[in-house]
Amino acid sequence: MCSTKLHLLNFLMWSMAYDMIMTCVGQPYLFSTTMAGIPLGFLHMIGIGTGAQIYFGMTIAAFCAISTVQLFENRFFVLFAEKTWWRHVRYPFKVFNITFGVAFYLPTYYAMPDQYLPRQQLFMVHPELIQFDSPENPIFVMALDFPWIPVYSQRVFTIIIIIEMIVFGTLLQVNMNWAVRKMIVSNKTLQLQRDFVKSIKLQILIPLLFVVLPSAWLAIMGAYNISDQGSGNLARNIISLHGVSSTVLMIYLQKPYRQYFKQIFNFK
Structure with a gap:
C-alpha cells in the first residue's frame, strides 16, 4: 500500500508541477x-x-505521462509479477523512461533558432503581432518550420508512452480476469484492485479531456493555418484547469487521500 501511495503522490506532484509551469510559474502566451x-x-x-x-x-x-505509466506498472508488478523476470527488468525500464523523458525534447531545444532573423520573418508574415512585442518581453520564435529531428523525437516519445500504457493496462485486465477464473486472489482483494484500476483510468481521462483534446485543437489550428486567437486562448484556459480537476478527482477516487483530506478539515 505504501508503494501505491508513493506512486499516486508522484503522479499528483508532476501534475501539480505541470499546472504551475502552465500558469503562474511559466504562463506561456502562444x-x-x-x-x-x-x-x-x-x-x-x-x-x-x-x-x-x-x-x-x-x-x-x-x-506526467511517465508517472501514469508507473502507476499501471506498479500495480501489475505488485499483483502479478513480483516473482517473475520482470522484477529484474523493471528498474532498467524505469531508468529508460526517465532518461528518455529528460532527453526527448533536447533536439527541439537545440534546434531553436537565433531570434533576430526569425522574428523579422514572423513580423513580415504576421504584422499584427508587433503590438505584443516589447524590449522587456520580446516574442520568442521556437521555429519557423518543422525540423524533422525534433518532430520525430517528440512523436517517438509519445508513441512509446501510449504503447506502454496500453500494454500495462491490458496486462492488468487480462491477469485480473485470469485470477478470477483460477481463484488465486480473494474476491475482496480483486475488487479492491479493480476499483483502483478503474480510478486510475478515470484519472487518465483528465489529461485526455483537459490537455490532449485542447492541444489537438491547437495543433489543427497550426496545421491548417486557422487564425483564431480567441479559441486558442480558450483551449489554453482549459489546459490550465488540469491541475485542480485532477486533484479534486484524486481526492474523490482515492480513499487514503480522501480520508486524510477529511481529517485535515474535520469532515465526517
Whole structure:
C-alpha cells in the first residue's frame, strides 16, 4: 500500500508541477498559427530564458505521462509479477523512461533558432503581432518550420508512452480476469484492485479531456493555418484547469487521500 501511495503522490506532484509551469510559474502566451509566444510568469520575471522555460515545461509534461505509466506498472508488478523476470527488468525500464523523458525534447531545444532573423520573418508574415512585442518581453520564435529531428523525437516519445500504457493496462485486465477464473486472489482483494484500476483510468481521462483534446485543437489550428486567437486562448484556459480537476478527482477516487483530506478539515 505504501508503494501505491508513493506512486499516486508522484503522479499528483508532476501534475501539480505541470499546472504551475502552465500558469503562474511559466504562463506561456502562444500566438495562433505560429510557433511563437511570450512568457508572462514568474520565471520570466527572475530572468530565466524562454528557451529553458519551454524545455522545462515539455519535460514536466513528459514526466506526467511517465508517472501514469508507473502507476499501471506498479500495480501489475505488485499483483502479478513480483516473482517473475520482470522484477529484474523493471528498474532498467524505469531508468529508460526517465532518461528518455529528460532527453526527448533536447533536439527541439537545440534546434531553436537565433531570434533576430526569425522574428523579422514572423513580423513580415504576421504584422499584427508587433503590438505584443516589447524590449522587456520580446516574442520568442521556437521555429519557423518543422525540423524533422525534433518532430520525430517528440512523436517517438509519445508513441512509446501510449504503447506502454496500453500494454500495462491490458496486462492488468487480462491477469485480473485470469485470477478470477483460477481463484488465486480473494474476491475482496480483486475488487479492491479493480476499483483502483478503474480510478486510475478515470484519472487518465483528465489529461485526455483537459490537455490532449485542447492541444489537438491547437495543433489543427497550426496545421491548417486557422487564425483564431480567441479559441486558442480558450483551449489554453482549459489546459490550465488540469491541475485542480485532477486533484479534486484524486481526492474523490482515492480513499487514503480522501480520508486524510477529511481529517485535515474535520469532515465526517
